[in-house]
Amino acid sequence: MKILSIESSCDETSAAVVEDGRKVLSNIISSQIDIHTKFGGVVPEVASRKHIENISVVVKKALEESKCTFEDIDAIAVTYGPGLVGALLVGLQYAKGLAYSLNKPLIAVNHTEGHISANYIEHKELEPPFITLVVSGGNTFIAYVKDYGEYEILGQTRDDAAGEAFDKVARAIGLGYPGGPKVDKVSKEGNEDFIKFPKANFHDDKVLDFSFSGVKSAVLNYINNSKMKGETYKVEDIAASFQKSVVEVLVDNGIKACKNKKNYTIAVAGGVGCNSKLREVLKEKGEKSGIKVLFPSPVLCTDNAAMIGAAAYYQYMKIGATPLEVNATPNLKLGEIRY
Structure with missing residues (x-):
């Protein structure tokens, strides 16, 4: 199962293609560190605007690097919380649009669960x-x-x-x-x-x-x-x-x-x-x-979309697809599902 995953919870815009929750075919990350350094920290509004500029580019690069097309993708995964609400909304709305237009399942993932799932990629056993x-x-x-x-x-x-x-x-x-x-x-x-x-x-x-x-x-x-x-x-x-x-x-x-x-x-x-x-x-x-x-x-420790793809695979195996009505949840807790 090939999942195209998107991560935009803070100041990294990332897209990846992950196979069966463990094999990373691509993992593209566009960082905003240089932009936010002059402010001394992440500025939410600036982060959201940069996500809008970057998201189509990183998705295109993730598909190219994985040698996949949209037809090869089985599901679209995305972070829906926790994180900065504006930043989350950029990735979530983009993923919803893809899932709807391609008629693919949407899998909305908890960002923290993604971090834990990075270990499934690194340690296959x-x-x-x-x-x-x-x-x-x-x-x-x-x-x-x-x-x-x-x-x-x-x-x-x-x-x-x-x-x-x-x-x-x-x-x-x-x-x-x-x-x-x-x-x-x-x-x-x-x-x-x-x-x-x-x-x-x-x-x-x-x-x-x-x-x-x-x-x-x-x-x-x-x-x-x-x-x-x-x-x-x-x-x-x-x-x-x-x-x-x-x-x-x-x-x-x-x-x-x-x-x-x-x-x-x-x-x-x-x-x-x-x-x-x-x-x-x-x-x-x-x-x-x-x-x-x-x-x-x-x-894989820092924010990236590959970890979201890993978490999405196991979530999909247990509870299936996420309704398209799902909304960004900036204060989402680990193990909590809000949709």
Whole structure:
């Protein structure tokens, strides 16, 4: 089954052709990072306008690279939430038009489920049940993947997502946008033990929630206090110390989730999954605990349409096509269906 999938939830316009949920025939991504960098973050209206400009181009390129025509495509998949409502609407309306005009099934997919499903592309042998750690700019949580499309949330952030904290700290120390990759890069030259930033601890191994507003505030307070006292500091040291604090909490809760569920496979999903420190520490601690740690390749960690095609295949196998009346749902939760 060949699925043409479209992703436009934030600032990447992407189209892909995926076969049977695991084989990527093409995955075209048009990024807007350069455009939004001068604003210090994603501007929703600008993102929507660029999606309108790019979407036909990426769909055409995805078909060309896969050596497919519309006649070869069995279904049209698209992200319908969560995300920026204007950006979502561009992809969703385009996909609806294709599905209607070509008389093909429409499959509306949860963006977060797409991130988890990227692991099915990268690791062909992976099947539920397993633990997933979803870490991105909009989400941070741990879930037990019971089956395709069936999830049990084990813990989630009570305030900022990890990626959001990375972006805010990067802005505070003058690194700019996008924060995650820039913090990761400069941290390699810093002393991660320069300052011990706080880590949220709920004092119960069964409570696997996160909180990153405290460590973010601690970084801001440290910078402000240093300026008031006329003290200098190295950006690299602050970045490395902050990153260590965040990564340790993510890894500790991930390992606890595997032990609590007695399931010794953890698959990481989301843009922060590109972070080199997270990959290093989770693999190291996972190996010590007998836990198999899986990461998608970096291109599949960030927003892309191939992951949407993977999620769409298993969704279609379980519940069939989506009604064309489906609307964009910016606050869609994992495992939730709103149509």
